[in-house]
Amino acid sequence: QKEVEQNSGPLSVPEGAIASLNCTYSDRGSQSFFWYRQYSGKSPELIMFIYSNGDKEDGRFTAQLNKASQYVSLLIRDSQPSDSATYLCAVNEAGKSTFGDGTTLTVKP
Amino acid sequence: DAGVTQSPTHLIKTRGQHVTLRCSPISGHKSVSWYQQVLGQGPQFIFQYYEKEERGRGNFPDRFSARQFPNYSSELNVNALLLGDSALYLCASSLGGATDTQYFGPGTRLTVL
Numbered sequence: 001q002k003e004v005e006q007n008s009g010p011l012s013v014p015e016g017a018i019a020s021l022n023c024t025y026s027d028r029g030s031q032s033f034f035w036y037r038q039y040s041g042k043s044p045e046l047i048m049f050i051y052s053n054g055d056k057e058d059g060r061f062t063a064q065l066n067k068a069s070q071y072v073s074l075l076i077r078d079s080q081p082s083d084s085a086t087y088l089c090a091v092n093e094a095g096k097s098t099f100g101d102g103t104t105l106t107v108k109p
Numbered sequence: 110d111a112g113v114t115q116s117p118t119h120l121i122k123t124r125g126q127h128v129t130l131r132c133s134p135i136s137g138h139k140s141v142s143w144y145q146q147v148l149g150q151g152p153q154f155i156f157q158y159y160e161k162e163e164r165g166r167g168n169f170p171d172r173f174s175a176r177q178f179p180n181y182s183s184e185l186n187v188n189a190l191l192l193g194d195s196a197l198y199l200c201a202s203s204l205g206g207a208t209d210t211q212y213f214g215p216g217t218r219l220t221v222l
Binding site for chain 1: 142144149150151152153154157165167197199201207208210211212213214215216
């Protein structure tokens with residue numbers, strides 16, 4: 001079992017819809033959690049980080065963390081075609097980040 | 110402010126050769142981490158350096174080595190290249206705290222023939 005699990009997708013949503021991306025992790029000692037967006041052939045770009053249980057909102061993005069369930073999610077509201085990319089979940093412990101293999105999102109106009 | 114820079118952008122090597130990849134962190138960042146990303150997978154942790162000391166090492170063979178310089182820039186060296194070393198090599202910089210956000214450079218695409 002991988003330390004960080006994501007649905008590989010592809011996840012397809014129409015423009016304007018809400019996209020929901022999920023991630024589970026195995027190490028209960030994990031301290032911080034990150035979502036990165038990666039366009040094809042490019043490096044990961046930070047979208048959000050979350051440290052505490054609950055929700056954190058930044059513009060159209062909301063990260064949700066539940067440490068008891070070892071679950072972190074990312075919601076993208078009003079999805080745009082430019083949001084089409086692979087979304088990577090990363091879990092950080094003692095400065096080392098462990099990544100999932102990403103979920104590919106396609107937003108159709 | 111300049112972000113994380115990496116050089117070269119692309120590199121083609123043959124099996125058995127060695128390669129050196131370079132990274133300059135964001136100004137003020139003291140920690141550099143290296144990751145390998147093969148197609149279709151997430152980045153895999155190779156090394157983390159903080160204040161010139163190795164802080165962490167991933168599950169990679171001894172052919173992989175790295176160092177950090179007094180100006181916090183870093184080099185990743187890979188010896189005796191194998192076809193399976195073909196990947197995107199990513200450098201990430203952070204302030205150095207345990208929960209710090211890591212910011213990635215553009216990566217070096219290594220192809221081993």
